[in-house]
Amino acid sequence: MKKLIAIAMALLILCTLTVNVLGATDAFKTIVVDKNITYIDDATTQDKGGSGKPIQYVEGYGCGYSSLNDIVVFKDLDFGKNGAKACSMKFGYAGSTETTLSVFIDDYKGTPAAKLAIKNTGGWDIKSVTKNTDFDIKVPGGIHTIYFQFTNDQSGSISEITFVEGDPVVETTTAAPAATKPAAPQTFDILSVISVAAVTSAASLAVISKKKK
Numbered sequence: 081m082k083k084l085i086a087i088a089m090a091l092l093i094l095c096t097l098t099v100n101v102l103g104a105t106d107a108f109k110t111i112v113v114d115k116n117i118t119y120i121d122d123a124t125t126q127d128k129g130g131s132g133k134p135i136q137y138v139e140g141y142g143c144g145y146s147s148l149n150d151i152v153v154f155k156d157l158d159f160g161k162n163g164a165k166a167c168s169m170k171f172g173y174a175g176s177t178e179t180t181l182s183v184f185i186d187d188y189k190g191t192p193a194a195k196l197a198i199k200n201t202g203g204w205d206i207k208s209v210t211k212n213t214d215f216d217i218k219v220p221g222g223i224h225t226i227y228f229q230f231t232n233d234q235s236g237s238i239s240e241i242t243f244v245e246g247d248p249v250v251e252t253t254t255a256a257p258a259a260t261k262p263a264a265p266q267t268f269d270i271l272s273v274i275s276v277a278a279v280t281s282a283a284s285l286a287v288i289s290k291k292k293k
Contacts, residue, residue, distance in 0.1 A: 121135045125148040130147030165218060204235075
């Protein structure tokens with residue numbers, strides 16, 4: 081019965097892992113920002129870059145009305161075995177200063193994996209962007225959720241992202257330590273034992289003989 085329960089649990093875990101892998105998005109293919117992308121809006125900062133509106137999908141722009149603390153979420157991206165070493169992002173910004181973002185892996189309340197400061201890209205909409213914004217970021221292999229958070233009062237439009245695969249992971253195998261041979265059990269020379277016994281016996285007889293005399 082215990083074996084059947086163990087087998088059933090193993091199959092359940094395997095099915096869960098399979099579903100997760102099948103549902104993940106390839107991080108190395110261009111991911112277009114559309115209505116299916118998730119956003120996290122800070123309602124208290126909509127006047128700091130967002131024109132008083134919550135961050136949302138806007139046709140021709142990607143994400144629109146971004147403001148301070150707003151986040152664009154890319155869920156369940158599959159980074160394969162090698163992970164990623166960089167990202168190429170199509171980003172629109174037409175301000176006179178620069179807009180800043182922080183990029184997080186799996187937890188947007190943790191330490192940023194990358195920080196960006198982007199100057200005027202030629203326009204806000206997708207068609208005005210003539211050059212992608214490229215930056216280094218180290219993402220481990222496996223499935224991860226990536227967060228792009230706006231960190232100042234300047235807005236900007238993310239319309240698509242593509243990650244660059246990391247260098248192949250080299251698997252190193254540690255050689256098992258050489259097996260030590262068990263010490264050979266201590267043996268005694270049977271002849272030596274017999275000789276010692278004989279000498280001892282002879283000495284005993286000599287002592288007995290003397291006592292009798």
